[in-house]
Amino acid sequence: MDHHTPPFDPSGFRRALGMFATGVTIVTARAGDGTPVGMTANSFNSVSLDPPMVLWSLAKSARSLPVFHAAEHWNVHILANEQNDLANRFARAGEDKFAGLALETALADAPLLAGCSARFQCRTVFRYEGGDHIIFVGEVIGFDRSEAAPLLYVSGEYALATRLSQPVATAANASNDAPAPFTEELLGYLLGRAHYQFMWGFQRTLGELGLSHGEFFVLSLLAVRAGLDAAEIAAHTAYTGIAADAGLLETMCARGLLVANPGPATRYAPSPAGQAASRQVLAAAYAVEAALVEQLGAREAAGLRNLLKHLIRASDPGLPMLWAANA
Ligand SMILES: Cc1cc2nc3c(=O)[nH]c(=O)nc-3n(C[C@H](O)[C@H](O)[C@H](O)COP(=O)(O)O)c2cc1C
Known part of the structure; x- marks a missing residue:
């Protein structure tokens, strides 16, 4: 047949x-x-x-x-x-x-x-x-x-499965002229805006605790990987543009957020006050996340996490692993 x-x-x-x-x-x-x-x-x-x-x-x-x-x-x-x-x-x-x-x-x-x-x-x-x-x-x-x-x-x-988002009509999208240099479809714009809007949701908590972004970043890093030295902290944070240098670490020790454990290379860990502060910011960040997931739906959130992980892998400049289990 x-x-x-x-x-x-x-x-x-x-x-x-x-x-x-x-x-x-x-x-x-x-x-x-x-x-x-x-x-x-x-x-x-x-x-x-x-x-x-x-x-x-x-x-x-x-x-x-x-x-x-x-x-x-x-x-x-x-x-x-x-x-x-x-x-x-x-x-x-x-x-x-x-x-x-x-x-x-x-x-x-x-x-x-x-x-x-x-x-x-x-x-x-x-x-x-x-x-x-x-x-x-x-x-x-x-x-x-x-x-x-x-x-x-x-x-x-x-x-x-992810839902198609509503097409957004903009002047740039509406015309078929030469591609505009800066459009709403630019991944960099979408990622940047999403990042800042997300951060905005718990910016107040950072302010109330008097934490800079750099300090929050270092506290979060050390919450996962306590006992890093200055060079390791710098290696983990270099891509952010935040200067997590010796100066910042000293200030954080002086403010009682970090404890420095002297040795051949000084190793840093969050102090109890530092731990409490980062827990508070994380709680605020989780609240922002929960509200977002509620709006997006669990399916979109799972799709988003998946795409962000792809993106992080694809654009990784060779950073040290943060979560060893994901290595
Ligand atoms: C995503 C996916 C879909 C599949 N769909 C079918 C299907 O519809 N019918 C089928 O006979 N085999 C399908 N297969 C292949 C069977 O699952 C596979 O041959 C299985 O070993 C059969 O089991 P059995 O030989 O122990 O009966 C599919 C496999 C995958 C990965």
């Missing part, structure tokens, strides 16, 4: 299909002997609202095929952002996929995984031949959802 006028390019076909962004699911069922099976599938889709029906398709080569074929019930788990390890686990053959996973009570025998964005418990109603796949259509007998942001899959990679 060759409908395709040659040459048909299978890998190009896969890549073209990959442009259709999907969520990521794990579909589970249970063999007659009680053995659980499950596999990662992005072929899931909704079919009907009344009666509620969904579908997904399974490669005929899948090891779990006989179990799904015989199963009366299967559960579809829409995976959350942080479940990409689970997606990988269930996409590999030959692993004990369910090891260490806590299962929840299901309506029927199919295993029910926890921590997902949504779950659909289904009863098989149709099975269709679909080339090298079998299409399963199920009636939904139970479902639930959580606020956990869903994991996406596009172009062969996991991705996060």
